[in-house]
Amino acid sequence: MQFRDRREAGQILAERLRVLQEKGALPEPVVLALPRGGVIVADEVARALQAPLDVLVARKIGAPFQPELGVGAIAGDDAPLFDKRTLDQLGLSEAELAPVVAREREELHRREQLYRQGRPAPELEGHTAVVVDDGVATGVTARAALRSLHQQHPERIALAVPVCSPEAFSLLRHEADDVVCLDRPSPFTAVGLWYEDFEQVTDDDVLAVLRRQ
Template identity: 65%
Template sequence: MRFRDRRDAGQELAGRLMEWAAGGDLVDPVVLALPRGGVPVAAEVARALKAPLDVLVARKIGVPGHPETGIGAIVADDPPLFDRRSLDMLGLTEDRLAPDVARERTEPHRREQRYRGDRPRPELEDRAVILIDDGLATGATARAALRHLARQDPARLVLAVPVCAPDTAVAMRSEADDVVCLHHPSDFHAVGQLYDDFDQVSDDEAMQRLREHGASASRS
């Protein structure tokens, strides 16, 4: 199965999560998107669940000279979370990557301010928190995001994505109460292989989707 675009993927994912909601397994849910690609997906889920929508900004830390290859991630002011095995394989240390971390740390603050404006961060304690992205390859950013969210004492922490690498889906089960992945193809090589349209989501598009939903995660 392939998805036409992120909105189509979000609708498919919403259908799966609606089954849980009908069973009473998602109490007082809040949907959080990993921007930018996760926002169009999460908007469809939030609409179906009639749940508030907000964002959690995480930033990938890439290999020096190959920034597209993630070996860690940061969320808010949390310490960076690294893949220790990758660091060892590449002969890298956290001290060596400190300048990269400092540089990347400015971007989450910029995006969070742009997406949220003056709205307060969502209250997550004792709520069902559903973290959504458009797909997972290494899962570095999702892992950092889940650990950040777990410290806020949600009643239930769910990671939901349309597609993910099979080994990443297994690894994420130790980070969340539940992991929902619609497709984990055995020949996985990139998230975009399951999408007909996987163009990059701009800040403006992400903000538009949030405005359309009237994004706010404060308790009703």
């Protein structure tokens, strides 16, 4: 399945989630987008579920020689979550990645401050946290985000994405109460391949969506 753009993907994903909501599987939902790309998808989901929308900022830790290759991730003030198998394959140690972690932690805090504009994080106790992204490749960033959510004690946690790798889907099923993924193509390669238009989402795009809430 290839989506026209993130808006279309969000609309189709929202239809699937509405079915779950009508069955009572998503009580009192709060939609949390993984920025930046996930915000556009989550906007459609929040509209369909008639739920508040906020952000859950997580950052991928990339390999020093190939930043797009995720070897770990951070969310909130939690310790980094590393993909130890990938580290071993690349011959990297956690200590070697300390400068990358520090840089991503700084960017994480910058984005939280920018996107929240002084607003507190949403109250999740008694709610279903519906975490939305535009796709999942390795799953390490989503895992870090989901693990950080458990500390906020939501009633349930659901992860919803238009597309994900089969390997990531298997891993993430253990991190959330529900994982909704419209397509799990194999071979997967990269999230952007499953969109006709995968234009980069900017901070201004994110703020424009959040201001409409």
